[in-house]
Structures are given as C-alpha cells and as structure tokens.
Amino acid sequence: MDAGALAGCLRDKSVLITGSTGFLGKLFVEKILRVQPAVKKIYLLVRTSHGASAEQRVMSEVTGEAVFDIQREKYGPVGFQNFIKEKVVPIDGDIMHDNLGLDSAQV
Template sequence: MCGVGECDESGVAAQYRGKSVFVIGGSGFLGKVLIEKLLYSCDGINKVYVLMRDNRNASAQQRLDKIFQLPVFSRLQKEKPWAMEKVAVVTGDLTSCNLGLSETDEEEMIEKVSYVFHLGATVNFNDPVELMFDINVGGTERVMNLCKRMKRLQKFVYVSTAFSNSNHQVIEERIYPLPFTLNAIKKQILGGLYPKEVEKLLGKLLVVLSEKSI
C-alpha cells in the first residue's frame, strides 16, 4: 500500500496508474482506510469498485455516500473531492452465488480489474457456524472464482480477520497448515451436525492448534 503522504509516482502510485481496483469489505474499518489511501495518494488510479449490499434501510449507493461523510475521508473531501468520483458501487453479497453480481457488473469486473483486495468477513461469533463458514470461507472462494476469470488481474490481496491463527503470539505472512483438510471441516460444518457436535469439533481444532504453537 501507499506510504505516508502521497505515493512516489515512480513507485506504488505508478503501479496503479490507469488501473482499476476491486475492494470487497470496503465498509469495514480497514476497507475505509484502504479506499481513502488509494484515492488520496494514487491520483492516476482509474476506478475503485466497491462491493456492497443493499439492506432494508438503504441501498448500496446510499450506504457508500454515508461512508464518505465519515472523518476518515475529511482530507479527501477537502483536498481532492474529485477523486471520490472514481468510486463505483457494485451491488452484491459474499453469500450469494457469483457474489450476486449483475451480468453487466460481472463483465466489467472481468474486463477491467487489475487489483483485488478482499477484506470481507464476519467477526460476529454469535452467528451460526454455518453462516460464518459461508461468509468467511465460501465468500472467499466465490471471490477467487471471479478473480480467475479477470483478464487483467495482476494481484489478489486477502486480509484475514484479526482472529485468524490467534493461538500464535507472532503471525507471519505465510499459510499455516490445519490439522484437518478444508473439505473435512466443510463436510462436518455443513453436513447438518448438531450444535454440540460442532462445538466439539471446533474445540478439538483449537486444542490441536494450541499444541502446535507450544
């Protein structure tokens, strides 16, 4: 990402010049900072597409308009208000097939996007395990399936939740092996287990992970 102040055109900003970015999870605290930084520091960026859901109280566009009124975007509003015109809402949902994209939006993503930032997740641990799995794991799979069809894709950046690999004091930038395969976990969680069985499975997973970190 861009450093403090404006990006050096010979460095990071140059990489984004003329390129379009797709941000999933743009309404989260990291997503807001990412969008602001890209718009403020990388003047040559072409377009920033943001995946957002409609909800019962507001449309996806109305939600984005409200986000732009937050303090994090104050310097952008004051110094480079024109940059926000580069942001385009893409209505969709991580839990929907093909992210719930319209045919027009899907085609635009495939033809124009060069960088994808996936920050979308749920950290509400009161949700059913099946729903958390569908959003955090299934949603990521759907995003990657779309990325595989993008003709201009150069980078895919995934940002996990703060609770990933929480049994480690220091988390490195690498993929940590699981004691179970993803398919095994998926089969158990989505196979209709009772809550106590799911709790037992997750408890076993945490114990194994803890032992590995000692």
Template sequence: MESSAVADCLRDKCILITGSTGYLGKLLVEKILRVQPVVKKLYLLVRAPDATSAEQRVLSEVIGKDPFNLLREKYGITGFHNFIKEKVVPLAGDIVDGYLGLHNSRVHALSEEIDVIINVAETTNFFERFVP
C-alpha cells in the same frame, strides 16, 4: 517495496474492493484515492438490495466518514464530490453469493475492465464454523 512503487502499480487501474464499509476497507479506499488520485475507478462491492441502496451505503458508511476529511480539504466540497463521483462506483452485491450477487452480464463487463481485486471483506455471520 516502497509505498511509491505500490501507488505507481495502481495508476490508471480499475480496482474492485470488497469490504469497503468495514474499518480497514474505508481506510484502504481513502488511502488509494489520496496517494494515487489517477486511479481509474474503484468499484466498491457492498451488501445492498439495489444500486440506489449501494450508493447510499457507500456515501454514508465510507465516503462520509472522517478518514476522508483530508481529501475534502484538498478538493473542497464541490471538487471532492466530483472527484468521488468520477472515481468511485458502488456495486450492490454480497461476497457470499455466486458471482458476488451480480448479474452475469455485469460480471462479464467487470471481468473485461477490472485490473486488480482487493478483498478485505468478512462475513458477519457469527454462527459460521471456523475452519483453519
């Protein structure tokens, strides 16, 4: 499949991404925003106790990193911030919790809106048993 076909599949879609604060996750977020700027929304699930902390974590650990420099140059500082605010929605939660640590009402609303789920998350508990 050509990369343009993949980008076309993401046009006007709402995407839930887990693991966006990790190395591959932030590269994935940047790539989607760069090659398919008409993606509707990127919901980024991050470990955080509340919405404010989730937003801060996304801004500092994802959007604030070097891979986003091309987008900053393309849109300028103000345009970049507006673009990110329009496209990126941080979600406070955790993949190891039931319903991803989200309230039932939020899960229901997201289930009506999300078109694609991309899981690049991993657990950082190094005491877990490996099961092949």
C-alpha cells in the same frame, strides 16, 4: 516494494474492493485515493442493507466518514463529490452469493 512504487502500480488501473464499509476497508479506499488520485476506478462491492442502496451506503459509511476530511479539504465540498463520483463505483452485491450476487450483465 516501497510505497511510491506501489502507488505507481495503481496509476490508470481499476480495483475491486470488498469490505469497504468496514474499518480497514474505508481506510484502504481513502489511502488509494490520497496517494494515487490517478487510479482509474475503484469498484466497491457493497450489500444493500436496511433499504439503503449500495450507493447510499458508500456515501454514508465510506466517503462520508471523517477519514476523508483531508480529501474534502483538498478538493472542497463540490470538488470532492465530483472526484468521488469520477473514481468510486458502488456495486450492489454480496460475496456470499454465486458471482458475487451480480447478474450476468454485470459480470
């Protein structure tokens, strides 16, 4: 399957990603948003760590990284933040817990 066909598969789809604060995870998130900006939503399962919420960690450890500079240049600072808020949904959870640490209303 070529990259164009793969990107087409993600159009209007929602994706759940674990490990997005890691090296490969943030590259994966950036790549999806760059090659298929019509992805519906990207849900990022992130642990709360040292008092930082999942949303704070995504902003600092994922979308705040230099790998997103191309996106920031493309959309501009405000447009980039709006694009991220529209597409990326941080979820506070942990793969080590049952139901990913989510309560029944979130599952």
